[in-house]
Amino acid sequence: MPPDPQLAKVDALLSKGALEEANRLLEGMLQAAPAGRDLLIRLADIALVGKRPVAALAYADRLVELDHADNDALFYKAKAELACGNTAAALDLTNALDQRLASRTAPFLLLKGKILAAMDDYQSAGQAFEAALAADSHYAQAYEGLDHVLYRQGDLQQAQAVWKRHTAQTPDSPIAWTKLAEVLSALGETDEAQVCLERAAALDPGNPGTWHALGHVYSECWKFEKAESCLQRAIELDPRREGCKSLLGLIRNELGDTRGALAALNPPGGTGMSFSRCLYHALLLPQIYESREDLYRWRERYSGGLAAMHAALESSSPGPEEVFNLSQTNFLLAYQGRDDLLLHREYARLLRRLIARTRPDLVERDRPSARRGGRIRVAFVSSYFRECTVGHYFRSWIGSLDPSRFESVVIYTGNQPDATTRAITASAENFIIQRGGALKVATTILELQPDILIYPEIGMQSTNCVLANMRLAPVQCAAWGHPVTTGSDLVDYYFTCSRMEPPGSPGHYAESLLELPGLGTKYALPSPVVHKLAPEAFSLPSDRHLYVCPQSLFKIHPDNDRLYLEILAADxxxxIVFFQSEYRRVTQSFLDRIMRAMADRGMPPRNQIKFLPRLSPVLFRSVLALADAVLDTVHWSGGNTSLDALSAGATVVTLPGAFMRGRQSKAMLEILGVPELIADNSEDYVAIALRLAADAQYREAIRQRILANREELFGRSEPLHALALHLERIHASTQ
Structure with missing residues (x-):
């Protein structure tokens, strides 16, 4: 029998994705042939693809009426019943089919697996999907079904194995590589996820979703130049991708391209912007300020933007997907050297309003009841439990808790676990990797029912900013991994170091302070501390005085510039040695600011400013050991950087600021018994630095005192004992 030319035309339309046109043609044909089996099957398919389950069920019922013994009719009716949410009816139909089929095909087994998964019978669903793959090892939908049930069971390792099997069998499938990347990313293995997405993009370069996903993974790994290129490609392919535009703006700002960031977030003539993109635009702060006056202008813009977003929320309705995946932080605000309490309170209030729109239960102020009896369950949540300041500072907290009194749980929301992550994993009773947005993390926390919830830092990463404005435990605490208040009414306590706080410090926080002695942690002396190298090993002159500023460039407030110029003018x-940013524009913007200041002072350039590349920890400390004076920054003093310098015996000069974040080095120098390195004012700071550089004997005497007293600073257990006492006391207050 020759093929029907009309059906051939329909099939051609379907192959092109022209579903509506194909549907119209089929409906016309059905009027002429109401008993057309092939027509009804195609119409049911189109209805299912178009998410019109009721229509699909009507077509399937007509198929069954034509022939009750038609297995295809029962198959389509089962699919339609499932799409309508009638899982019991769908299962009855597949069970009936199971008795009638001579052999179970992969599509039938796929359908059965989907029905069982919808009924939360994940074990049986997984068996059905595996059977489908046994029937057809290249059946992509069965892999997706198996992936779904493994995700629901929390077995990401097995999901990873499933997609690795699929990519091995069908290496030319971009979907398989993308799915494998999703699982790897959920496990925190973002380096491997990059490789998979690069493969997917090479196989299907016209897919904007792949470029978007690759840009996102690159951004998580701080590969912002690559991320920018991928996101631009995604937007070229699909200009409507709102998430791409938001992420592109944030990435350009990380690269130091503030103007480009603003343009991406709010292009000329841009309309229909999401609430989150408006928020990122309103609260954007640059990496480097041109001057103190420029800093004040940006601060005023930020304050006005925050008020505008509160007003905009009155007429906006961002959904949960947008709210719980916000990428905004107040990270750069802390480097302005001002009292940020009111601004943090207002931002926290905005987040609570957003959360309350979709999940009001998560912002209830009443504390949930604490568990009665047994050990105190303490949960630590961070994306920085790795080789970085937070990892160095707080790993000892987790490992020090007495297991007879405490149960320590770690929820790691970061990526690329390293040696520090593995050490923390070994010291915690329960270590959980939970990625994928604030709501998923919050759900995990609620399931764990911690007595005390501790965020070692809030403000460095967006997930913790959102979480800090939910009530997830009877007691919620923050610590000084990012030493500034959270502003949240739902964070009860703030762990701080008593020696680092100025008089009147409780007025700087929305939380109640819990003070710890010393460094507040048991910080191990690095090993090896340094390699003994000459200045020439770092392309530094050996016949000049080396003043080294170890801070990241974005942390250097414009008020520091005058101190540098006074030193250059007097010596x-x-x-003066700085360390480059990873991103060229940031370094150039900082250098331009210094050169303008020098020009304003009439100081010609004569190689007084040097930049070193980013170095390994031991080489970084080796440079600091060569310094005649290490220049701590005002308003934001060194934490980990000062500890690196002092571990090497370097002489750190500091001028304490008005807030804890500007007084960490002061506390360290007091503990080491070298208060003469603590300046009273700017003139004193310059004088101390100049004397250290000019008087080698004086500098060496102080250096020897620092080295002799290091045990007073490093490896101290007193802060950990105080931490445990605080935890027991605040837990008792909830009983």
Whole structure:
């Protein structure tokens, strides 16, 4: 029998994705042939693809009426019943089919697996999907079904194995590589996820979703130049991708391209912007300020933007997907050197309003009841439990808790676990990797029912900013991994270091302070501390005075510039050494600011400013050991950087600020018994630095005192004992 030319035309339309046109043609044909089996099957398919389950069920019922013994009719009716949510009816139909089929095909087994998964019978569903793959090892939908049930069971390792099997069998499938990347990313293995997405993009370069996903993974790994390129490609392919535009703006700002960031977030003539993109635009702060006056202008813009977003929320309705995946933080605000309490309170209030729109139960102020009896369950949540300041500072907290009194749980929301992550994993009773947005993390926390919830840092990463404005435990605490208040009414306590706080410090926080002695942690002395190298090993002059500023460039407030210029003006042999940003624009913007300041002072350039690349920890400390003076920054003092310097015996000069974040080095120097390195004012700061550079004997005497007293600073257990006492006391207050 020759093929029907009309059906051939329909099939051609379907192959092109022209579903509506194909549907119209089929409906016309059905009027002429109401008993057309092939027509009804195609119409049911189109209805299912178009998410019109009721229509699909009507077509399937007509198929069954034509022939009750038609297995295809029962198959389509089962699919339609499932799409309508009638899982019991769908299962009855597949069970009936199971008795009638001579052999179970992969599509039938796929359908049965989907029905069982919808009924939360994940074990049986997984068996059905595996059977489908046994029937057809290249059946992509069966892999997706198996992936779904493994995700629901929390077995990401097995899901990873499933997609690795699929990519091995069908290496030319971009979907398989994308799915494998999703699982790897959920496990925190973002380096491997990058490789998979690069493969997917090469196989299907016209897919904007792949470029978007690759840009996102690159951004998580701080590969912002690559991320920018991928996101631009995604937007070229699909200009409507709102998430791409938001992420592109944030990435350009990380690269130091503030103007480009603003343009991406709010292009000329841009309309229909999401609430989150408006928020990112309103609260954007640059990496480097041109001057103190420029800083004040940006701060005023931020304050006005925050008020505008509160007003905009009155007429906006961002959904849960947008709210719980916000990428905004107040990270750069803390480096302005001002009292940020009111701004943090207002931002926290905005987040609570957003959360309350979709999940009001998560912002209820009443504390949930604490568990009665047994050990105190303490949960630590961070994306920075790795080789970084937070990992160095707080790993000892987790490992020090007495297991007879405490149960320590770690929820790691970061990526690329390293040696520090593995050490923390070994010291915790329960270590959970939970990625994928604030709501998923919150759900995990609620399931764990911690007595005390501790965020070692809030403000460095967006997930913790959102979580801090939910009530997830009877007691919720923050610590000084990012030393500034959270502003949240739902964070009860803030762990701080008593020696680092100025008089009147409780007025700087929305939380109640819990003070710890010393460094507040048991910080191990690095090993090896340094390699003994000459200045020439770092392309530094050996016949000049080396003043080294170890801070990241974005942390250097414009008020520091005058101190540098005073040193250069007073010491003809001075060379001030900075460390480059990873991103060229950031370094150039900082250098431009310094050069403008020098020009304003009439100081010609003569190689007084040097930049070193980013170095390994031991080489970084080796440079600091070569310094005649290490220049701590005002308003934001060194934490980990000062500890690196002092571990090497370097002489750190500091001028304490008005807030804890500007007084960490002061506390360290007091503990080490070298208060003469603590300046009273700007003039004193310059004088101390100049004397250290000019008087080698004086500098060496102080250096020897630092080295002799290091045990007073490093490896101290007193803060950990105080931590345990605080935890027991605040837990008792909830009983």
């Amino acid at each position: 003809d042999k001075a060379v």
